[in-house]
Amino acid sequence: MTDKILNLLGLAKRAGKIITGEELVVKSIQHQTAKFIFLANDASNNLNKKIIDKSNTYQIKISTKYNQEELSAAIGSDRKVLAVMDNGFAKKMENLLMQ
Numbered sequence: 001m002t003d004k005i006l007n008l009l010g011l012a013k014r015a016g017k018i019i020t021g022e023e024l025v026v027k028s029i030q031h032q033t034a035k036f037i038f039l040a041n042d043a044s045n046n047l048n049k050k051i052i053d054k055s056n057t058y059q060i061k062i063s064t065k066y067n068q069e070e071l072s073a074a075i076g077s078d079r080k081v082l083a084v085m086d087n088g089f090a091k092k093m094e095n096l097l098m099q
Contacts, residue, residue, distance in 0.1 A: 005096050006066070006074040008089060009038070009082070013075040017086035020079040022047060029054045034083035035090035036061050040068035043080040051081055061090075063097055 012018045019028055028034035029051075039051050041064045048064075055062040072078045084090045 003070075005093050006070060008093055008096070009071070009074040009084075010076070012084055012086060012089040015086070015089075017089055018075060018082050018084055020075065020077065020082050022050070022081055025081050025083045026050065026054055028083045028085065029058050029060055032058055032060070033085060034060050035087050036084040036093055037063070038066065038071055038082045038084070039064050040066065040071055040080040042067045047080060061094060063093075065097065 009018065019025060019034075025034065025037065029037070037051060037055050037060055039048065039062055052062060068078075068080050071080070071082060075082065084093065
């Protein structure tokens with residue numbers, strides 16, 4: 001079964017609605033431009049703590065459902081953390097995660 005959320009991540013990446021990389025994601029959380037965060041469940045403890053703490057502080061929803069390999073394959077580059085910058089994509093992904 002193909003995962004709809006990972007497919008949506010690929011679409012969002014091609015639409016330019018995703019940013020990647022620890023520093024850019026942290027800045028997008030602080031500026032509250034990030035709408036949803038995907039953090040690899042196999043990321044380092046330091047990265048986990050930093051991203052989860054920032055997301056909780058700024059009340060941005062986060063998912064750790066996927067590992068680095070799955071997230072990287074979905075967007076076509078090797079990443080551990082991504083921020084979805086578009087409300088439409090973020091809402092759809094959040095709804096799919098709740099099913």
